[in-house]
Amino acid sequence: MLKICNLTKKFKNNIAIENLNLDIKPGEIFGLLGPNGAGKTTTIKLISGLLKPTSGFVTICDYDIQKNPVEAKRNIGLLPDTPFIYQKLTGREFLEFICGIYNIGYDGIDEKLDLFDLKKNAEELIESYSHGMQQKLVLAGILIRKPKVVLLDEPLVGLDPKSARLVKNIYYELSKNGTAIFLSTHILEIAEKLCSRLAIINKGKIIALGTLDELKKQAFSESDLEDIFFKLTENSLTNKFS
Amino acid sequence: MLKRLFQLEIKSFFNKIKFISWADSFKFSFLLIVGFVFLLILHQAFFRVLIYLSGIEFIGSILILKLMSMIMLTFFVMLVFSNTIISFSTIFFSKDLNFLMSMPLNFRQIFFYKYIKTTLFSSWMVLIVYLPFLFAYGRIKFVGIGFYIVILLLLIPFFLIASSIGTTVSTIFMRYFPSQKTRDIFIILGIASIGIAYIFARFIQPEDFLKADKLTEVVQYISIVEMPTAKYLPSWWVTSLSFLYISKQWGDFFFYIAMLIGTAFVFIAISLFISEKSYYEGWVYSREATGYKFLPKINIKTKGIITVFVKDIKIFFRDTSQWSQMLLLFALIIVYLFNIYKLPLDTFFLKSLISFLNIGLAGFVLAAVSLRFIYPLVSFEGESFWIIRSAPIDIGKLIVEKFFMALIPLLIFGIILIGISNYLLEVSGFLNYLSFFLIIIISISLTGMAVGFGALFPKFKVENISEVESSAGGMIYMIFSLFYVFLIIALEAIPVRLWFLSQISRRSHFDWKIVGIINSIIMILSILIVLVPAYLGKRNLESLDV
Numbered sequence: 001m002l003k004i005c006n007l008t009k010k011f012k013n014n015i016a017i018e019n020l021n022l023d024i025k026p027g028e029i030f031g032l033l034g035p036n037g038a039g040k041t042t043t044i045k046l047i048s049g050l051l052k053p054t055s056g057f058v059t060i061c062d063y064d065i066q067k068n069p070v071e072a073k074r075n076i077g078l079l080p081d082t083p084f085i086y087q088k089l090t091g092r093e094f095l096e097f098i099c100g101i102y103n104i105g106y107d108g109i110d111e112k113l114d115l116f117d118l119k120k121n122a123e124e125l126i127e128s129y130s131h132g133m134q135q136k137l138v139l140a141g142i143l144i145r146k147p148k149v150v151l152l153d154e155p156l157v158g159l160d161p162k163s164a165r166l167v168k169n170i171y172y173e174l175s176k177n178g179t180a181i182f183l184s185t186h187i188l189e190i191a192e193k194l195c196s197r198l199a200i201i202n203k204g205k206i207i208a209l210g211t212l213d214e215l216k217k218q219a220f221s222e223s224d225l226e227d228i229f230f231k232l233t234e235n236s237l238t239n240k241f242s
Numbered sequence: 243m244l245k246r247l248f249q250l251e252i253k254s255f256f257n258k259i260k261f262i263s264w265a266d267s268f269k270f271s272f273l274l275i276v277g278f279v280f281l282l283i284l285h286q287a288f289f290r291v292l293i294y295l296s297g298i299e300f301i302g303s304i305l306i307l308k309l310m311s312m313i314m315l316t317f318f319v320m321l322v323f324s325n326t327i328i329s330f331s332t333i334f335f336s337k338d339l340n341f342l343m344s345m346p347l348n349f350r351q352i353f354f355y356k357y358i359k360t361t362l363f364s365s366w367m368v369l370i371v372y373l374p375f376l377f378a379y380g381r382i383k384f385v386g387i388g389f390y391i392v393i394l395l396l397l398i399p400f401f402l403i404a405s406s407i408g409t410t411v412s413t414i415f416m417r418y419f420p421s422q423k424t425r426d427i428f429i430i431l432g433i434a435s436i437g438i439a440y441i442f443a444r445f446i447q448p449e450d451f452l453k454a455d456k457l458t459e460v461v462q463y464i465s466i467v468e469m470p471t472a473k474y475l476p477s478w479w480v481t482s483l484s485f486l487y488i489s490k491q492w493g494d495f496f497f498y499i500a501m502l503i504g505t506a507f508v509f510i511a512i513s514l515f516i517s518e519k520s521y522y523e524g525w526v527y528s529r530e531a532t533g534y535k536f537l538p539k540i541n542i543k544t545k546g547i548i549t550v551f552v553k554d555i556k557i558f559f560r561d562t563s564q565w566s567q568m569l570l571l572f573a574l575i576i577v578y579l580f581n582i583y584k585l586p587l588d589t590f591f592l593k594s595l596i597s598f599l600n601i602g603l604a605g606f607v608l609a610a611v612s613l614r615f616i617y618p619l620v621s622f623e624g625e626s627f628w629i630i631r632s633a634p635i636d637i638g639k640l641i642v643e644k645f646f647m648a649l650i651p652l653l654i655f656g657i658i659l660i661g662i663s664n665y666l667l668e669v670s671g672f673l674n675y676l677s678f679f680l681i682i683i684i685s686i687s688l689t690g691m692a693v694g695f696g697a698l699f700p701k702f703k704v705e706n707i708s709e710v711e712s713s714a715g716g717m718i719y720m721i722f723s724l725f726y727v728f729l730i731i732a733l734e735a736i737p738v739r740l741w742f743l744s745q746i747s748r749r750s751h752f753d754w755k756i757v758g759i760i761n762s763i764i765m766i767l768s769i770l771i772v773l774v775p776a777y778l779g780k781r782n783l784e785s786l787d788v
Contacts, residue, residue: 097552
């Protein structure tokens with residue numbers, strides 16, 4: 001579903017991502033963990049075509065994001081960490097806009113507004129929405145078109161507990177229906193609860209990859225993900241200086 | 243704490259200079275040179291007017307005083323208006339307010355900090371425009387450097403009084419009508435007033451002031467009638483101070499200084515007092531205000547790129563800072579057409595020449611309009627551009643959408659402009675058809691060029707959209723667009739000259755082949771001017787890191 005091959009991204013002299021290789025299957029919830037500045041957001045932007053790779057490629061449903069961007073993007077739903085959306089549209093107009101550009105029917109709009117408790121604000125300008133409401137609106141815009149791959153950058157930031165639970169249930173449902181979900185986060189509890197497979201990235205390189213059990217073996221630890229994360233990231237630092 | 247905030251501003255200013263990019267330093271240097279030349283020309287113009295007036299017996303110096311008081315009154319009114327409008331943004335809606343309000347500062351300190359910023363933003367341009375007049379006045383009066391230092395220092399309380407009035411008005415309004423709508427209403431009213439004032443100033447035909455046959459009436463009128471020099475306003479006090487300094491009437495001089503400085507203190511005190519009562523509530527409630535209840539609804543179900551088109555239309559008309567500029571544009575056009583109407587065109591040669599040159603002038607107007615409204619179209623996507631880039635939309639189609647969105651209004655505008663000016667100039671026949679043909683070509687070309695350049699030099703992260711048109715890319719576009727219009731006129735001058743000669747002499751100089759060749763060159767040039775920037779802009783947007 002989502003294939004990343006030898007992906008590298010350099011910003012001037014700074015290597016943000018180095019030789020990334022990942023293969024995400026349909027129905028998988030894949031988590032990319034890492035500290036701040038590790039390259040999580042850069043990875044998501046490279047997958048969604050917002051950044052051009054220095055080398056390597058990304059395919060979504062066998063479409064190369066750089067060579068066949070339009071076809072590839074039809075299958076992607078992107079939720080950035082700070083989703084800036086058109087402030088002078090109403091919530092309903094934004095969803096209509098999404099339906100229009102993705103060439104899908106307008107029937108599901110009311111249902112999605114209801115689902116995210118946005119119906120009473122649907123006719124107000126987005127500029128009056130809170131951050132969490134805007135996040136939910138963008139998510140509604142993703143769900144309405146049922147993409148095959150969903151990219152989430154810090155997906156639960158800004159959501160209240162009720163919305164966070166709702167959204168987690170939605171992700172489970174999506175994965176059951178065959179959608180591949182790729183999420184990046186630095187909040188380990190989210191990754192531990194949601195993801196079927198994880199990768200830990202540090203300074204642009206994957207330092208660990210596998211299920212939670214496989215990561216425990218790799219870290220020689222039976223502890224929780226937090227301990228594994230610190231062990232592996234500290235080891236990668238130690239290896240650098242040994 | 244307040245001192246630290248101002249230190250921060252100074253440090254930010256020097257950092258801007260220290261970390262300036264080559265593109266911005268080029269733009270800044272260019273603007274500095276152009277600005278200096280413009281001010282020099284303005285200074286010379288003022289100097290000539292003052293020399294002329296000072297040569298008038300008996301009442302020359304009174305006329306100069308009246309002129310100065312009218313200028314200062316105009317400045318004062320403009321300052322009050324601009325301070326009111328700017329203060330809405332700086333004092334109530336600037337992005338750093340959440341941060342400032344969370345700091346251990348009392349609201350009066352925050353208000354005062356923003357008040358000083360408002361004063362600086364609104365005053366610097368008035369000061370720049372006033373300097374040529376001040377130096378012209380100083381030149382004819384043979385003053386020393388002390389005069390300039392004193393007057394410039396006395397402008398400080400003058401600016402502070404205007405700023406106090408403006409910020410007090412905005413604070414009171416925001417307290418009782420705490421909403422972005424209040425700001426928008428003031429912006430619209432302010433722009434409409436400036437437009438009306440501009441039209442009025444042109445319609446009273448100030449050039450008659452200097453005509454020999456009109457001068458006697460004007461002079462009598464001014465000297466006899468009590469002109470609205472507004473003796474109780476700071477504008478008159480600054481005017482008087484200039485005169486009193488030169489004539490060394492120190493008693494009255496210090497009296498007016500006391501008035502000016504004392505009034506400034508009183509107004510600042512009033513402003514701070516009102517801010518203590520109203521600023522926090524106005525700011526806090528403005529955050530609770532919901533959006534517009536009455537929105538222009540366009541309920542069309544669209545697909546693909548047409549959806550983007552409909553979205554752009556909706557957003558354009560909901561952003562008052564955008565479409566309110568059209569009010570000013572309307573005023574500018576009225577004055578433009580009035581100027582044409584007033585031109586003395588007695589001979590066939592003059593009429594033909596002006597009619598032809600009018601095409602170029604209309605082209606320059608379209609270039610300025612396209613810079614203001616069309617060049618920023620891609621940048622209007624702002625920080626939401628990620629939606630377009632991550633959507634299954636071909637960037638080429640996006641460029642085409644922006645092109646057609648802009649072409650229709652610019653084309654209509656150009657045709658109306660040429661149509662009305664041709665009617666006023668009584669143009670017919672060949673020149674009439676030619677002007678319509680050229681303005682259509684120019685409109686299409688400028689639209690394509692503006693969209694292309696806008697895609698080549700987008701600025702998605704600006705707080706104020708006017709930063710887009712004043713960027714290095716905007717400047718490059720302006721140069722190219724003006725050069726293109728100039729080139730079109732220069733090329734078309736060849737067949738027009740032949741046509742003119744054929745009209746005035748019995749020998750026919752006119753050759754349709756030459757018309758065909760020249761206009762083919764123009765067509766090819768125009769096609770290139772549309773396609774090349776569009777292609778480069780598309781490539782840029784596709785490869786841009788978002």
